[in-house]
Structures are given as C-alpha cells and as structure tokens.
Amino acid sequence: MKKLISFDLKADFGFLKKPDTNEPIYITYNMLHKPALLGIMGAITGLKGFKVVLETGRKKKRTYIPEYYDVFNKVKVGIQPLNSENGNYMKTVIRYNNSVGYASREQGGNLLIDEQTLIKPSYRCFLLLEMENPIEAKLYHNIENNEAEYLPYLGKNDFSIWWDNFQKYDYEHFNPNCKSFKLASLFLKEETLKDGVKYLRGFKPKPSVTSKFMYFENLPIGYNLDLMQYDIKPFAFTDWDLEQDYQVNDTYKLSNEKIIQLF
Numbered sequence: 001m002k003k004l005i006s007f008d009l010k011a012d013f014g015f016l017k018k019p020d021t022n023e024p025i026y027i028t029y030n031m032l033h034k035p036a037l038l039g040i041m042g043a044i045t046g047l048k049g050f051k052v053v054l055e056t057g058r059k060k061k062r063t064y065i066p067e068y069y070d071v072f073n074k075v076k077v078g079i080q081p082l083n084s085e086n087g088n089y090m091k092t093v094i095r096y097n098n099s100v101g102y103a104s105r106e107q108g109g110n111l112l113i114d115e116q117t118l119i120k121p122s123y124r125c126f127l128l129l130e131m132e133n134p135i136e137a138k139l140y141h142n143i144e145n146n147e148a149e150y151l152p153y154l155g156k157n158d159f160s161i162w163w164d165n166f167q168k169y170d171y172e173h174f175n176p177n178c179k180s181f182k183l184a185s186l187f188l189k190e191e192t193l194k195d196g197v198k199y200l201r202g203f204k205p206k207p208s209v210t211s212k213f214m215y216f217e218n219l220p221i222g223y224n225l226d227l228m229q230y231d232i233k234p235f236a237f238t239d240w241d242l243e244q245d246y247q248v249n250d251t252y253k254l255s256n257e258k259i260i261q262l263f
Helices: 034-045 067-072 134-144
Strands: 002-011 050-056 061-066 076-081 091-098 111-119 122-130 161-169 171-173 197-200 214-224 229-238 251-254 259-261
Touching: 002 134, 034 061, 034 067, 034 076, 034 134, 034 214, 061 067, 067 134, 076 259, 122 134, 134 161
Parallel strands: none
Antiparallel strands: 002 122, 002 161, 050 061, 076 122, 091 111, 171 251, 214 229, 251 259
16 A cells, blocks of 8 residues: 655755765755655665665676665655745855865865855655555654654755654546646656747746746756766756646646645
C-alpha cells in the first residue's frame, strides 16, 4: 500500500554546493534537489553514506554510492518552495578562515573559503512511500513523530534542519480535462524556450494579473553511476496557469485540490 505524505523542511542557513564551481567562491543551488532530499531521508532513517559498491558498465567498473541513494532513489518525491520570493531565497557570502597550518598548501598555511549561503530556506517535501517496505515505513514513522537517527542538515553539518506540518493525502493521477491547470510544486521542464523569450509555450498569463512569476533552475535529479556525477535536468516553478496540452508527466491531484509533480 502506498501513502503520499508531505512535511515542511526548515533551516536557518543552507549550502547545496554546485559541483562546477570552485575558486574564488563556492556557489549554492537555490532549490532543494532530489539527491539532497534523499540524503536527508537517509539521515532520518539511519542509512549510511558511500558504502555500497555497484558493478556498472561492460567492464564492471566498481562504483561507490551512498547507501541512502541505493535504498531511496526510486522513491517518488515532489518539492515546493515555501516563504520564497518568486521561488528565490535570500543569500549571503560567508568567508571561512582555516589557519591550522596543515589544512592547505596556501602561503602561510591559511585557507580562505567564500561560500554563498541560503538564508532561511524552507521547502514542502512530498514523498510517495510503499508501506510494505520496512525502510520506507520507518521513514514514514520517523517523519510523523519528528524523530531522526542522525542529525539531518542542509548541505553541510553546520546547517541543521527541522521539520513540521506532517500531512497525509488521498491522491489520484491527474489528467488535464480543463482549459488550464496550475502546479503547486517544482516540475521538470519538458518544453524548450521559444524564440529566446523567457516564457514557456504552455504558459497562459492573465492580463489583469501582474504578480505572476516563473522560476528556472537546472537541478540534480540523481547520479550518473558511470561518471559519478550529478544527472542534471531543467526545472521550473510558477504561479501561472498551464495550458491543457502542456506536457508535464507524473502529476497527481491531492485531496486538498493541489496538483503536484512527483519525479
């Protein structure tokens, strides 16, 4: 039996490092992404990190992946930013000074790191869990009862998180049967941008409304196990209506009438 739940993750600060940035500043993703959420789920249930060995490819290359990723990567998740400004969170840059001497080969042994840091990020996380699976059932129980085996954090262990507002939903697959619909969650952007204008073909703004927005970010959705790099996909988040024929897969209508995508 499957159950669809949500809970609201919150942190004072967060750092979801983009792997393609290094000097002179480390940059963070703005939005919580699926691999990071799976790590939080792993901490809640007490799963380990890079301990699992997989044999991949024709040459049976050994790949070390996190245990939590091996266990949870097929769980359908949805993410909705909360208390954001059109999907964006405030950020600041924090400079860290490590002067223990053996920390780096910098002149004088003094390592300076600048990190872009999220300020008060919060996200509503949707999980579709199989209750006959004991690990997923444990995750359900721990989230409902605000329990965790390890302290979960947002990107680095300096930034611990907490959660509240546990909710359960009745749900059904959503098939658009009206002229337009609205998604409450982040969703995979299947359509390409048209004519260089930052509007998706399927969006249909109402002229009388001026507060509409669209947010875009390329985010990790999993791991490429051959390269052991993030698998990056384009995502969008908007409060505009989408036309009936706009392609969004794996959408669900909840008992509160909200429509979300699980991926």
